[in-house]
Amino acid sequence: MTITQLQYVLAVAEYKNFTLAAEKSFVTQPTLSMQVQKLEDELDVLIFDRSKKPISITDAGMKIVAQAKNIVNEAERIRDIVDQEKGFIGGEYVLGIIPTVMPTLLPMFLKAFINRYPKVNLIIKEQSTESLIRNIQDGHLDAGIAATPLEIEFIKERPLYYEPFVGYVPKNHRLNKEVQLNPADLDINDILLLQDGHCFRDGVINLCKTSKSYPDEHFQLQSGSFETLINLADEDLGMTLLPFLNTLELDEKKRKNLKFFNNPPPAREVSLIYHKKELKIQITEALKEVISGIVRGAIAFQDVKIISPVNKN
Template structure:
């Protein structure tokens, strides 16, 4: 008879593509995990994983079994969540993925009060790029992501929460510093500092200023950062300018916040959403997380009507 434990082991091996790592994540020895998977394969009369490959990969029929195993385990979780819902319990685990351009500015606003309000809920948070959050959601490695949408991803549901303005942060001696506002066309300039590839905010900036056509960089260093804070420090030290989302601007000290410029002809926005897989059933948790985040955000940022949404894909 197929057991839920065996299905959990199948999912773990598919997720990590390594028997030792899967066993470690399941808190069992590798021989125990391997034995249970062998018993499952004998019960079904198939081979689920091709063990001759490194990393191990599922066979064609194994892929179908893995898909069904994920569905079965999702329904089991739904059973427990249904019981918790009727018992009005907020407990268990909530695994959150959040993009790096949001994490340092958003998490401190709400996470402390959130965990104090729900002490029986164990919250795990991991900083991930957008594509990693999508992958983790599909593999059930996280429950929910906090990222920038629209996402246009099959099987993923997005709940928009708030809208950050995109603003200009120039060096005090840059020409933008003496302007009350910046014309949108002016930011298509080789003196702009950018995030690394893989960051959705980088793509939004590229979409905003059509920077893709610029090949030359007039700054003394050719560098792409993985951190908004690093970009701010580079601007302060080396000159030029960068673009910042609104929560990062709110986090600046007052003497630096006065350097920030808005645009003359537009107020570009990025949409921040909670995202989760269609199979995720902890709707009550999603609701309380959404409420906690929105209560921590300045009220004007809750409206999409104050500007123009900039897509990043």
């Protein structure tokens, strides 16, 4: 029995297909099939029922797969221990980032991180919060960056920064003459929202609920990007709320439509999230240090005080 054989078993268990499991494991299908068969012969038990489409896992196979996950994880932990003892920060690291954070955050920290840690092969994927959670649990992501709190038992949350909400209020809007905004000023019926599935949308809705403002059914506009929401607001279809970092690259004309909230402004907590097994923790700590330093500096430079987070749930 080898660690490689157990890794192949886990791949087949996940994808329910030998060809796809081989592709994801970067080996040929005959090689993977032969190694799984050798393990079954050694144990004298069938792990997979190949007569069904898709392949199913036998009762004994379910127990073997569960134990294989533990063994593979512990083998990876041994490598982590060695790396930490040597002070080595390197290797492959897969990071997921939610769509409302990735476009603004990634350009801020990526170059600094790869320059400081050139031995890390950083693989970045844009994913929804739901996908981040699932892929961290399945071991496909080493960590994610998401709006928190999530309060999920197997996930550890490490706050990176608190990002204020900023109003984008066009000149003909009822709130344009206000110097600063209060949550009580907001009416969700004239706020342009991101579409379902974005956690920033949930934060805005929860903020509006504090002012007893609820959506009417007759009219709502939703979009998948902040840029679209800004363009719709410029057409006098409502106002919108933006994360602070999304306002930094606006041109001078659009910046005139920004309205900041009275202190302390509502904000979202953005965190680095990862499995409580804490594999590759030395890379996780390095990533946290780089991102926190850069982003907190950018927010502090703009003289934005911190902040009361808006619970996203």
